[in-house]
Amino acid sequence: MTHKQDSIFKSPNSSSYSSPSPSLPFKSKKTHDDSPLPLRIADILTFNGDFLDELLMMEEELGCRVWERSTHCYPPNRTVARWFSGLRRKRVKESKRDKLGGDRIEQVKCSKNGLNSQDSSNSASQSAHSGHHNKEASLNLGVGCCLLYLIAASKNELDKMFKMRKEMEKLLENVREELQKKDGRSKPCETNDVCAYSTTDVVDSVDFDNQLSPQVFTPSSVLPGSSTITVCDQSLRCETPKQGECSEGRDKLEAELEVELQRLQLNFDTVENTAKHPQKKGRRVTNEKTATSKSQIVSAGEVVAFVFENQAAGSEEHCGVPPHELERRLHELLESRQQEQIRELEAALKCVKHKLREKEMEVSWWKDSARLISRHLPESSELSSHHHAKLLKSAMYCTRSNANKGRMNCNGNCKFPFCFLVISIISTRYTNNLAMAEGSSGSDFTLDSIRKALIRQEDTIVFSLIERAKFPMNSALYNQILNLVPGFSGPLVDFIAKETEAVQAKAGRYVNPEENPFFPDNLPPSLVPKHNYSQVLHPGAASVSVNKAIWNMYLNQLLPLFIDAGDDGNYASTAASDLSCLQALSRRIHYGKFVAEIKFRDAPHDYEPLIRAKDTDALMKLLTDERVEEMVKKRVEKKAIIFGQDVSLSNNVETGNFKVDPSVVVRLYDEWVIPLTKLVEVKYLLRRLD
Numbered sequence: 001m002t003h004k005q006d007s008i009f010k011s012p013n014s015s016s017y018s019s020p021s022p023s024l025p026f027k028s029k030k031t032h033d034d035s036p037l038p039l040r041i042a043d044i045l046t047f048n049g050d051f052l053d054e055l056l057m058m059e060e061e062l063g064c065r066v067w068e069r070s071t072h073c074y075p076p077n078r079t080v081a082r083w084f085s086g087l088r089r090k091r092v093k094e095s096k097r098d099k100l101g102g103d104r105i106e107q108v109k110c111s112k113n114g115l116n117s118q119d120s121s122n123s124a125s126q127s128a129h130s131g132h133h134n135k136e137a138s139l140n141l142g143v144g145c146c147l148l149y150l151i152a153a154s155k156n157e158l159d160k161m162f163k164m165r166k167e168m169e170k171l172l173e174n175v176r177e178e179l180q181k182k183d184g185r186s187k188p189c190e191t192n193d194v195c196a197y198s199t200t201d202v203v204d205s206v207d208f209d210n211q212l213s214p215q216v217f218t219p220s221s222v223l224p225g226s227s228t229i230t231v232c233d234q235s236l237r238c239e240t241p242k243q244g245e246c247s248e249g250r251d252k253l254e255a256e257l258e259v260e261l262q263r264l265q266l267n268f269d270t271v272e273n274t275a276k277h278p279q280k281k282g283r284r285v286t287n288e289k290t291a292t293s294k295s296q297i298v299s300a301g302e303v304v305a306f307v308f309e310n311q312a313a314g315s316e317e318h319c320g321v322p323p324h325e326l327e328r329r330l331h332e333l334l335e336s337r338q339q340e341q342i343r344e345l346e347a348a349l350k351c352v353k354h355k356l357r358e359k360e361m362e363v364s365w366w367k368d369s370a371r372l373i374s375r376h377l378p379e380s381s382e383l384s385s386h387h388h389a390k391l392l393k394s395a396m397y398c399t400r401s402n403a404n405k406g407r408m409n410c411n412g413n414c415k416f417p418f419c420f421l422v423i424s425i426i427s428t429r430y431t432n433n434l435a436m437a438e439g440s441s442g443s444d445f446t447l448d449s450i451r452k453a454l455i456r457q458e459d460t461i462v463f464s465l466i467e468r469a470k471f472p473m474n475s476a477l478y479n480q481i482l483n484l485v486p487g488f489s490g491p492l493v494d495f496i497a498k499e500t501e502a503v504q505a506k507a508g509r510y511v512n513p514e515e516n517p518f519f520p521d522n523l524p525p526s527l528v529p530k531h532n533y534s535q536v537l538h539p540g541a542a543s544v545s546v547n548k549a550i551w552n553m554y555l556n557q558l559l560p561l562f563i564d565a566g567d568d569g570n571y572a573s574t575a576a577s578d579l580s581c582l583q584a585l586s587r588r589i590h591y592g593k594f595v596a597e598i599k600f601r602d603a604p605h606d607y608e609p610l611i612r613a614k615d616t617d618a619l620m621k622l623l624t625d626e627r628v629e630e631m632v633k634k635r636v637e638k639k640a641i642i643f644g645q646d647v648s649l650s651n652n653v654e655t656g657n658f659k660v661d662p663s664v665v666v667r668l669y670d671e672w673v674i675p676l677t678k679l680v681e682v683k684y685l686l687r688r689l690d
């Protein structure tokens with residue numbers, strides 16, 4: 001039976017009231033013994049067809065009954081008859097009052113066009129029966145009052161109904177929205193998405209599906225209380241299984257979840273064990289594989305922790321951790337772990353390299369010391385008692401310092417034999433006396449300080465060339481067959497050079513390791529008190545000399561480049577000037593020994609194999625620094641320009657009129673000085689391990 005069929009409000013003229021009338025959903029107040037108010041309201045409302053239609057439509061929209069069926073439903077004619085019978089009893093009392101209102105009743109009757117015609121006819125018939133106008137008037141008045149009252153009451157009811165309707169509409173709207181939201185959220189997962197579920201949610205979802213199809217599982221179904229978490233790949237489609245497939249799919253899902261839980265549990269256990277029994281540091285460094293796997297385990301543990309953390313955080317909204325977020329986080333963790341490991345390993349490698357270099361230096365130092373002691377031992381035996389006492393004191397000090405440096409074993413005994421101790425003492429004295437020549441002290445023995453010395457020597461070389469340029473070639477000086485000096489066979493320049501070197505040797509010039517004589521044979525010993533020059537070079541340095549090459553290069557190739565032809569007879573001065581140039585060039589070129597020594601000390605592991613292999617080309621390549629060479633050439637050119645100018649008070653620089661052509665100086669460095677320096681370096685290095 002439809003609500004429309006149930007309704008008594010179908011049409012104002014409807015006479016069929018046999019069906020029970022619906023009533024308002026709220027309890028109506030009974031204003032009379034067994035006559036419920038809704039019925040009377042309904043009678044009145046019969047005239048308001050629009051409203052009733054609306055009400056009926058609303059019922060339809062809500063899909064539920066707004067009206068209750070009243071068990072106390074009477075046809076309106078019967079109801080009105082009952083009123084009238086009640087009224088009749090009070091007629092006498094009311095007749096007096098009725099006089100006043102005859103006209104008003106008429107008015108009321110007229111104004112209420114919507115009055116039920118049946119009611120009017122009933123009233124009319126009643127009045128006819130009474131036969132009295134007054135009575136009729138009072139009756140009408142009573143009916144009018146009743147009607148007014150009922151109208152007021154019905155208005156109230158109507159208001160309430162409107163309110164109800166509004167509420168119901170709102171309710172409907174909310175329900176609709178909720179359903180739409182659910183539909184939107186419960187779309188199946190994207191093919192590549194990964195979804196997180198809980199078994200409880202799966203069950204819940206399935207149950208719910210049975211009521212409201214078509215329903216799908218939502219990724220937000222990971223609840224804090226859920227017992228299992230899993231991450232499933234795209235193979236696990238999230239669409240709702242049908243009734244038959246439901247339990248099977250659920251079982252499968254639960255099985256997967258179970259496996260996942262066990263795996264995570266295992267990882268947790270491993271992490272716990274790792275925390276309880278941390279690996280030894282050394283073992284961890286050597287076993288990279290273990291470290292990696294450990295890191296992965298920790299990462300997995302962290303990920304799980306992260307899952308739980310996020311679950312807790314998202315529990316308010318009952319949202320799961322988005323799978324891509326999980327994946328991203330996992331990658332980040334692994335990446336950071338690996339980077340950390342790389343950093344650790346790099347640091348360890350650096351440390352090991354540093355230690356290796358230290359060890360290598362120590363070894364070479366020991367070797368040098370041993371070599372030295374073998375030479376100086378006879379000397380030291382000649383030392384005075386004062387020196388012996390000093391030596392002993394040094395030995396004790398050295399023992400202590402060796403102990404501090406870890407050269408002692410755990411029993412306090414020195415790891416090295418006593419002879420090494422003596423070597424150590426002497427070497428210590430030897431090294432402490434280091435004092436580099438030309439602007440560099442022993443403690444300042446670095447590549448930088450050596451290069452500074454080379455730069456300073458550039459000035460000497462440029463100035464000596466300028467000095468030589470004062471004289472013409474004076475070729476007789478270099479003539480092999482002239483024999484200008486009786487008893488001396490050879491050019492005059494040789495004689496002057498030899499004699500000069502001999503004098504300077506007596507004055508101790510060649511005690512200085514920076515000096516290398518052009519005529520070392522039969523050179524007299526130093527007559528002056530011995531000066532403690534820095535002995536930083538390997539003893540083999542003494543046998544390294546390229547002076548012959550320098551000599552030949554200077555006389556045969558360089559002089560013709562910048563010296564005017566001619567002979568002014570100033571042979572001695574010219575020869576002295578030549579010797580200045582030659583000695584300056586020789587010092588500079590043989591400084592290569594110091595450069596090689598410092599380079600070797602800085603990277604013995606690079607040089608040693610090449611030295612042992614006597615690979616001169618590789619050594620040459622290793623010690624070459626082209627950037628520095630270019631700087632050197634530019635600098636000497638500039639110096640030749642600046643130093644070679646005539647300085648006048650007018651400060652006018654005469655361009656192109658230099659005492660020595662700057663390009664010659666550049667060529668000198670490019671073709672002879674630098675290559676010969678490198679040759680010295682290689683020669684020295686080849687003896688470095690002797």
Ligand SMILES: O=C(O)C(=O)C[C@]1(C(=O)O)C=C[C@@H](O)C=C1
Nearest residue numbers: 595624625626628629632674677
């Ligand atoms: O300064 C250096 O490192 C040197 O070895 C010296 C020098 C030079 O003779 O000026 C030699 C070889 C290098 O290629 C650069 C410069």
